[in-house]
Amino acid sequence: MELRHRALHVLQLTDPEEKAAQALDLHGHAATISIAENTILEPTAPLPGCPARPELRHHTAVARRSPATAAGRAVLIHAIAHIEFNAINLALDALWRFPGMPRRFYLDWLQVAGEEARHFQMLRTHLRSQLGHDYGDFPAHQGLWSMCEKTAHDIVARMALVPRTLEARGLDATPLIQHKLRSVGAPDALAAVRILDVILREEVGHVAIGNHWYRWLCERDGLEPVAHYALLVQRHEAPRAKPPLNTAARRAAGFSQAELDWLEHG
Known part of the structure; x- marks a missing residue:
């Protein structure tokens, strides 16, 4: 199958380990795989493919605990692992859903999918080996995917509100x-902490990819990036950034000073 077909197939998988492994395998074939940039695809199963566990709740019903205890750290690492699992889905969805983009767009999101899969595997291994738990042991929420659904028919909004917002x-x-x-x-x-060092460094690159393609699309469509971003945040009820901002990381990811000012002061 071509890249976009396979991305949709992997997105529909329900087993977390299989999904992560296949996303990594797909990334490993980036140099040789055909993309089928202009093909219109349709899912054959519900999106995204979700495992039976963890139990999904509203974000306000997911408990938080202090990392001062081993149990609290297990809950924390589980929550981050769930974010990374969702991030695999987000990258795969960008790959299959939006036809007609340049080849580089699909290769960029393929890179993100592979790196998010590796992040998930690192965190799951840590949960198992260091904390005596596994992915699925604690409830989680689906907030990241809900924004994916809101922006399913607007690639500009997707680039604005998933990578460069959430x-x-x-x-x-x-x-x-x-x-x-x-x-x-x-x-x-x-x-x-060492695992999070790796994740933070690579997430800067993922946000930079979102920034690049958001600006590319704004230029293509004649939109002013800062003003249009404010409109999209309001239209889709996107969450605002919570201070303190990591301005160094955000600058490294391509945020302009005007964008940082808007995020801090609105």
């Missing part, structure tokens, strides 16, 4: 999480 919030949150884990000092907590 995923960019991880750039702000990760250093704060790492600080809490370092304060704990337990071996598993410090190991988690």
